[in-house]
Amino acid sequence: MKNGKNKNRIALTGGAAAAEALKQIEPDVMAVYPITPQTTIIETFAKFKADGEVETEVIEVESEHSAISACVGSSAAGARTVTATSSQGLALMNEILYIASGMRLPILMVVSARALSAPINIHGDHSDVMGARDAGWIQIFSENTQEIYDNTIIGMKLAEKTKLPVMAIMDGFNTSHCVENLEILSKDQVQKFLGEFSPEKYLLDIEHPVTFGPLALQNSYFEFKVQQEEAMEKAGREYLKIAKEFEKISGRKKDYFEAYKTEDAEEVIILAGSTAGTTKDVVDRMRQTGKKVGLLKISLFRPFPLREILSALKNAKSIAVMERAISSGTYPPIYNDIVNGLYQSGETKKVQSIIYSLGGRDIFAKDIEKVFEDLKAEKISKEIKYIGV
Amino acid sequence: MNKNLAKNFASGHSACAGCAFPAIVRTILGESPDPVVISNTTGCLEVTSTLYPYTAWKTPYIHSAFENASATISGVEQAHKALSRKGKVPKKIKFVVFGGDGGTYDIGLQSLSGALERGHDFVYVVYDNGGYMNTGNQRSSATPYAANTETTPVGKESFGKVEMRKNLMEIVDAHHIKYAAQANVAYLADLKKKARKAFETEGPAFLSVFSPCTNNWKFPTSQYVAIAKLATETNFWPLFEIEDGKYKVNWATENPKPVEEFLKTQGRFKHLFSEKNKPVLDEVKKIVKDEWQRLVDKTE
Numbered sequence: 001m002k003n004g005k006n007k008n009r010i011a012l013t014g015g016a017a018a019a020e021a022l023k024q025i026e027p028d029v030m031a032v033y034p035i036t037p038q039t040t041i042i043e044t045f046a047k048f049k050a051d052g053e054v055e056t057e058v059i060e061v062e063s064e065h066s067a068i069s070a071c072v073g074s075s076a077a078g079a080r081t082v083t084a085t086s087s088q089g090l091a092l093m094n095e096i097l098y099i100a101s102g103m104r105l106p107i108l109m110v111v112s113a114r115a116l117s118a119p120i121n122i123h124g125d126h127s128d129v130m131g132a133r134d135a136g137w138i139q140i141f142s143e144n145t146q147e148i149y150d151n152t153i154i155g156m157k158l159a160e161k162t163k164l165p166v167m168a169i170m171d172g173f174n175t176s177h178c179v180e181n182l183e184i185l186s187k188d189q190v191q192k193f194l195g196e197f198s199p200e201k202y203l204l205d206i207e208h209p210v211t212f213g214p215l216a217l218q219n220s221y222f223e224f225k226v227q228q229e230e231a232m233e234k235a236g237r238e239y240l241k242i243a244k245e246f247e248k249i250s251g252r253k254k255d256y257f258e259a260y261k262t263e264d265a266e267e268v269i270i271l272a273g274s275t276a277g278t279t280k281d282v283v284d285r286m287r288q289t290g291k292k293v294g295l296l297k298i299s300l301f302r303p304f305p306l307r308e309i310l311s312a313l314k315n316a317k318s319i320a321v322m323e324r325a326i327s328s329g330t331y332p333p334i335y336n337d338i339v340n341g342l343y344q345s346g347e348t349k350k351v352q353s354i355i356y357s358l359g360g361r362d363i364f365a366k367d368i369e370k371v372f373e374d375l376k377a378e379k380i381s382k383e384i385k386y387i388g389v
Numbered sequence: 390m391n392k393n394l395a396k397n398f399a400s401g402h403s404a405c406a407g408c409a410f411p412a413i414v415r416t417i418l419g420e421s422p423d424p425v426v427i428s429n430t431t432g433c434l435e436v437t438s439t440l441y442p443y444t445a446w447k448t449p450y451i452h453s454a455f456e457n458a459s460a461t462i463s464g465v466e467q468a469h470k471a472l473s474r475k476g477k478v479p480k481k482i483k484f485v486v487f488g489g490d491g492g493t494y495d496i497g498l499q500s501l502s503g504a505l506e507r508g509h510d511f512v513y514v515v516y517d518n519g520g521y522m523n524t525g526n527q528r529s530s531a532t533p534y535a536a537n538t539e540t541t542p543v544g545k546e547s548f549g550k551v552e553m554r555k556n557l558m559e560i561v562d563a564h565h566i567k568y569a570a571q572a573n574v575a576y577l578a579d580l581k582k583k584a585r586k587a588f589e590t591e592g593p594a595f596l597s598v599f600s601p602c603t604n605n606w607k608f609p610t611s612q613y614v615a616i617a618k619l620a621t622e623t624n625f626w627p628l629f630e631i632e633d634g635k636y637k638v639n640w641a642t643e644n645p646k647p648v649e650e651f652l653k654t655q656g657r658f659k660h661l662f663s664e665k666n667k668p669v670l671d672e673v674k675k676i677v678k679d680e681w682q683r684l685v686d687k688t689e
Contacts, residue, residue, distance in 0.1 A: 028471035031464060055474070057467040062503030066460035069500065072453050073428065073464025078478070079471050081464070099453050203449045204469055204478040206424045213452035214439035 008184050014175035015040025017145040017182055018084070018110045018168070021152035023048045024190035027108075028079035028197075031059040031070035036122045037112045037172040038086040064089035068096040068107075075105035076212050078202030082156070083107065086172055087114035090128040094135065097165075101136025102228060103212055106159035106166075106197075109137075110152055113273070113324075114172035115359040123360020124172035125324035126273065130333050136228060138166040138235055139302040141272040143258075144175055146182040147299075150252060153185075157194050157242050162235040164228075171324075173360060174274035189249055236303045256305035258297040259312045261287065265294025267375040268313060270338060271322040272298035275356075275363060282368045293372045298334060306341040313342075313349070318375040320352040322387075331384060350380040356387035363387060394419045397427075402445035404437040407603035407610025409574040409617065410516045414487060416577055417514055417596065420584035423481040424448065426469075428462040430492030431455035433523040434516070456496035458486045459504035459513065466509045483588055484511040490531035491521045494555050505564040505593045512587045515557070516600035526605035530555040533625075534676055535669050536657045538605075543660045548669045553676060561595045562631050569595040570630040575617035579628055579639055586630075599626045607656025619651040624681040629688075636687040648677050 012020060018041045022030070032042045048054045059074075061067045067083050075081040085093065090111060100107050113129050115121040129139060140155055142148040148170040155166040170176055185193075201210045216224055236256070243254035260280050262268055269279055276297040286293045296312055313319065323332040330336070335353040342349055354371060357363045367387050374380070394415040404411055410433070418425055427450040429435045435452045438445040453461045462484050472478045488497055493515040501513060520538055521527040527540040534553050537543045541550040561569045568590040570583040580598065587594035599620055601613040608616055620626035623646045628639040652658040652673065661670040 028475075029464060029467050031467075055471070057471045059463055059467050059507070061460060061463070062499060062506070066457065066463070066500050066503050069453055069457035069460035070464030070467070072457075073451065073461035073466075074468040075464075076451050077426075077465045077468035077472070079468035081468070095454060096457065103453075203426055203451055203465060204472060204482065206426075206449065206479055206482065209447060209449045211439055211444035211446050211450045211452075214441040214444060215436050216441040220441050 009181060010184060011179050011181050012145055013040055013177050013179050014145045014148050014170045015112065015177065016044045017149040018152050018170070019044035019048070020184055021149045022082060022110070023054055024185065024187045025080070025082070025153065025156050025194065026054050027056050027082045029057045029059065029071070029074040029081045031061055031067045031074065031083050033061050033064045033067045033085070033089060035064070035086045035089040037114060037124070037176045038084050038089065040176060041084045041110055041112070064092040065096065068093040068100065071107045072096060072100050072103065072105060075100070075107050076103060076203045078199050078204050080156070080197040081107050082109070084110040084112075086112045087116055087128045090132055091116060094132065097132055097135035097137060099213070100165045102224065104163040104228065104231070106163055108152070108156045108159050109165065109167045110148070111167050111169045112172040112176040113169050121359040124174050125358045125360065127325045127358070129167060129169050130325035130327070132167070133302055133333060136164065136232065137302065138162065138164050138232070138239070140166065140168050140300055141298055142168065142170045142175065143274055143276045143297060145178070145180040146252070148175060149182055149184060150246065150250065150254070153190055153193065154242055154246050154254070158235070158239055160197055161242065162231055162238050164231055164235055171274040183250070185250060193246065193249060232303050236300065236305050239300050256300045256308050257312070258299065260295040260297060262294035262296055262312055262316070264292055264315060266292045266315070266317040267372050268294045268296055268316040269320050269322055269368065269371060270296045270298065270334060272301060272334065273324065275322065278363065278365055279368050282365050282372070286369065286372060291372065291376070304337050306337065309338070310341050310345055310347070316349060318350045318352070318378070318380055320354055320371045320375055322354045322356055322371065324355070324357050326355060326358070350378070352380045353384045354387060355384055361388055391419070397425060397446070397448040398438070399445045399447055401443070402438045403440065404433065405604055405610070407613050408433070409518070409600040409613050410434050412577070413514070413516050413574050413580070413598050413600060416580050417584040418485065420581055421483045421588050423483045424479065425483045425485050426465055427451070428453070428458045428465065428484070428486045430458040430488035430497055432489040432492055434487055434489070436523060455492050457500050458488050458492065458497060459500040462486050462511050463504045463507065463509050466511055484509070486511060486513045488513070488515050489522070490515060490517045490519060491529045494531045494557050495529050502564065505561065505566055505595070508592045510592055512594045512596065514596045514598060516598050518600045518602040518605070520602070520605060522602045522605050531557070535661060535673050537660060538657070548660065548666050558597060558631065562634065565634070566593045566595060567591070568630070568632055571597045571626070571628060573599040573617050573621050573626055573628060574601070575614045576621065576628060576640070583630065605657070608654055612654065616651070616654045619646065619654060622646045623648045623651045623677065625651050625677050627681060627684055629684060636684065638684065638688055648674050
């Protein structure tokens with residue numbers, strides 16, 4: 001109970017924590033289709049609705065493609081709009097993800113990140129959200145139930161402020177199905193934080209008819225896309241502003257990323273999601289034996305806060321970027337972003353690319369310890385390393 | 390022009406001369422007692438009415454993608470429920486989808502089925518020109534048997550499309566919606582009456598409207614109404630309604646005109662009049678006769 005504010009400490013799964021945040025947001029419309037491991041979110045929310053705790057119009061569509069399409073209609077109509085999905089569902093939405101962002105619609109999507117078929121696998125990795133990273137959506141990763149709760153609320157406000165859709169991401173199963181303690185705000189606090197959603201232009205403004213989704217050819221399409229990209233660029237600063245506002249009401253420190261003991265660290269691991277928890281334990285343990293190791297946990301991934309990340313890495317001698325996704329035929333996404341940034345700033349730090357935990361395979365503290373030790377021993381290669389294969 | 394007809398869909402769009410859908414859109418929207426919000430599939434109507442920075446739509450309009458106009462309107466309609474409850478938007482608004490046959494029979498069928506099953510309050514209008522006309526005349530599942538299209542071309546070994554049209558009206562009816570009707574741009578009074586009924590229906594209503602395509606059916610631009618009229622007079626395109634599951638034929642004659650009178654007006658059926666293709670022509674006639682009987686049987 002910091003600050004003596006109206007906080008509750010409860011134990012929830014990540015899915016239920018996201019549903020709790022959605023209950024407090026109480027969107028006008030939620031369009032959803034079931035998929036493991038997202039279902040805990042929509043089932044929990046459905047119960048809130050059944051018990052009369054929310055007035056939200058829930059549309060139970062016949063596919064994820066229709067879920068996101070209904071969200072496009074609802075958001076364009078002027079309603080606060082959310083959805084949730086995973087894996088194949090996000091892949092099926094892909095076409096409409098670009099339409100949502102191109103129309104500048106502030107839709108919030110909670111994602112329980114999961115592997116993609118084939119072969120089919122229902123467990124956690126980041127293949128789905130990484131496949132959507134160029135779709136014009138803001139993407140925020142979460143480490144645990146507390147963060148997915150926070151990021152769901154922050155994401156809603158960020159979407160409406162930037163007129164860009166937002167994905168609040170947690171790791172499928174590792175977070176979505178694990179019970180942890182978290183502190184929640186009151187509904188009043190959340191409502192006050194978000195404020196009223198009042199878009200400038202919306203479909204149900206009958207007196208001021210607008211055409212959404214026109215045909216734009218060679219003379220105008222390019223301008224639309226450049227303006228959209230300018231909005232994405234500005235979204236980083238807006239994220240930080242909103243995260244700091246959230247920090248004030250929650251007492252929880254929020255930033256672009258979490259720099260865990262990186263200040264004097266010589267070896268740094270960069271990763272996103274639930275593995276950050278285990279990595280922090282490893283960092284603590286290795287620090288007890290005098291090893292200068294640290295973790296940089298990615299929170300905001302799109303837009304990528306490159307400059308700020310580089311400044312947090314300035315004392316690192318070597319870096320390992322650990323990812324739960326393959327970018328077939330090249331290095332995985334975060335590695336590419338980091339190396340690109342280091343090159344631009346004239347840095348010659350060595351960076352190892354590592355892929356781990358695809359399809360929910362366990363990763364252990366000893367695996368992470370070995371990553372640090374390999375960095376220390378300068379066992380760094382241009383080849384991607386696969387842990388536990 | 391009648392002001393009521395032009396109040397939602399303005400002149401200045403770039404549809405072909407002799408295209409049927411401007412008349413269909415205006416006639417239907419003219420019957421709405423309330424303001425309308427439109428969701429449109431990708432297709433001819435969309436590209437010819439929304440070329441940025443212009444728009445022919447004087448009423449709120451959204452185009453999202455090819456296959457999702459029904460899901461899109463589902464979201465709009467539910468948003469209306471939420472926002473009108475809060476007093477933020479007018480209580481009475483009608484929601485209308487316009488889709489071509491490609492966006493309805495084929496790629497949009499799942500989205501349509503979902504929206505019909507969920508019972509959203511909207512009117513779905515398919516303007517059926519029997520193919521993908523916006524992309525240059527490829528076959529759809531609404532293309533009639535034996536039609537010559539760019540993807541079912543007539544050749545030494547081919548007489549055009551080998552499959553029958555999909556019976557979309559029966560598929561729609563299987564969703565237990567209260568009102569579905571088949572109409573024709575050549576019968577505007579009938580279309581108006583059906584549009585009015587569709588708007589009066591609570592929950593989903595469905596209109597399938599015959600919409601000749603001058604470019605790809607290959608006929609002179611002045612002829613679209615005459616050709617559309619022949620489609621009904623030959624029983625190729627019967628006018629009927631399905632109200633609460635009950636079928637009713639709206640136009641019938643003891644002596645329908647021979648189907649050839651309809652077919653011979655269009656380049657897409659020209660090949661049917663060769664000696665070689667006589668069995669194909671006979672098959673077309675048999676299909677029209679059987680389908681008419683199938684419809685009549687349903688009215689009993």
